[in-house]
Amino acid sequence: MATKTKEAPAAAAADAADDLGSRDRDLLLRIYRAMVLTRAVEDRMVAMYKGGDLLGSLYTGHWHEGISVGAASTLRADDYMAPIHRDLGAHLYRGMDAWQVMASFMGKATSPTGGRDGTLHYGRLDLGHYNLPSHIPANFPVATGMAFAAKYRGQDKVCLAFCGDGSTSRADFHEALSMSSVLDLPNVFVIENNQFAYSTPISMQSKSMQFSDKAKAYGIPGVTVDGTDVLAVHDAVAEGVERARAGKGPSIVEGITMRMHGHAEHDPADYVPPAMFEEWSKKDPVELFEKRLVAAGVIDQATAEDTRKQARQAAIDARKKALADPMPTAENIEDGVYAD
Numbered sequence: 001m002a003t004k005t006k007e008a009p010a011a012a013a014a015d016a017a018d019d020l021g022s023r024d025r026d027l028l029l030r031i032y033r034a035m036v037l038t039r040a041v042e043d044r045m046v047a048m049y050k051g052g053d054l055l056g057s058l059y060t061g062h063w064h065e066g067i068s069v070g071a072a073s074t075l076r077a078d079d080y081m082a083p084i085h086r087d088l089g090a091h092l093y094r095g096m097d098a099w100q101v102m103a104s105f106m107g108k109a110t111s112p113t114g115g116r117d118g119t120l121h122y123g124r125l126d127l128g129h130y131n132l133p134s135h136i137p138a139n140f141p142v143a144t145g146m147a148f149a150a151k152y153r154g155q156d157k158v159c160l161a162f163c164g165d166g167s168t169s170r171a172d173f174h175e176a177l178s179m180s181s182v183l184d185l186p187n188v189f190v191i192e193n194n195q196f197a198y199s200t201p202i203s204m205q206s207k208s209m210q211f212s213d214k215a216k217a218y219g220i221p222g223v224t225v226d227g228t229d230v231l232a233v234h235d236a237v238a239e240g241v242e243r244a245r246a247g248k249g250p251s252i253v254e255g256i257t258m259r260m261h262g263h264a265e266h267d268p269a270d271y272v273p274p275a276m277f278e279e280w281s282k283k284d285p286v287e288l289f290e291k292r293l294v295a296a297g298v299i300d301q302a303t304a305e306d307t308r309k310q311a312r313q314a315a316i317d318a319r320k321k322a323l324a325d326p327m328p329t330a331e332n333i334e335d336g337v338y339a340d
């Protein structure tokens, strides 16, 4: 089965003759608000990292908002998701609270794992969000298992899994794809191509022209889209979700973007050529989508400013709550860690 590339040039973002009028307005607004909130929360968390609020390092998804929110916005509430460390947007879109993520990075007792996850590996099983395993992309075989469980139980649920470009070199990626494809499981696998796996550039990671080409090995569809165009991601993933729910098996969607911060906030990313940052700074997915909504008359400038103001306040309030929350105590620190 062929892989294809869907071009969605940034110039289209400001094109007044956009097709936004034919789309669900409420969905567009939900996507926009989630992207703005994600950026505000991550900017706040960077400040928190610098200010010493957090226990460990901080992994962010600047310029990944189009992929994480665009993909998550295709799911039903009862579907499953196996996100990675760049996918705050997917968590927030589907109901995770910003303070819970902050509480996780602080090891607080009120975080979804009660402070037991080593700060980064938060999830919400009640929302269908599987906790990120440390070893990447170990979430892919788990996503395959979740999809298998749904199919076995006769449920029409889909499991959406995310990984980075570097993760596609690992065995678990191929094992998951192999099993999911041969059993026609209801998976969509999203590859977040952000140009680097820690300091390794994509040219040293793969000979494939595009990461979605890896779909060919498994006889499934693979498509590459502009990951800074949230609607291009949404449409490509929606196609995969529809296919998966109809029992036709998995597919791969690659979104191309840039990791605009270091691997984590402790990493100054000196190995990235400055010209690359310069070039990609013109493709901020949040800004591009906002401009597009304003140009098409879906929102006006005042609404955009208000949305950003509210998101900033929500991030400030989330920090206050997370800071005030308690740490686990010596008496209960081992609860939930070991199986009885």
Ligand SMILES: Cc1ncc(C[n+]2csc(CCOP(=O)(O)OP(=O)(O)O)c2C)c(N)n1
Pocket: 086, 134, 135, 136, 137, 163, 164, 165, 166, 167, 168, 192, 194, 196, 197, 198, 259, 263
């Ligand atoms: C098996 C394994 N090896 C190494 C690591 C350390 N590590 C965490 S993220 C990462 C880079 C991942 O790159 P990529 O998959 O491209 O995702 P990105 O972080 O760029 O979004 C590495 C090497 C790990 N978590 N698991």
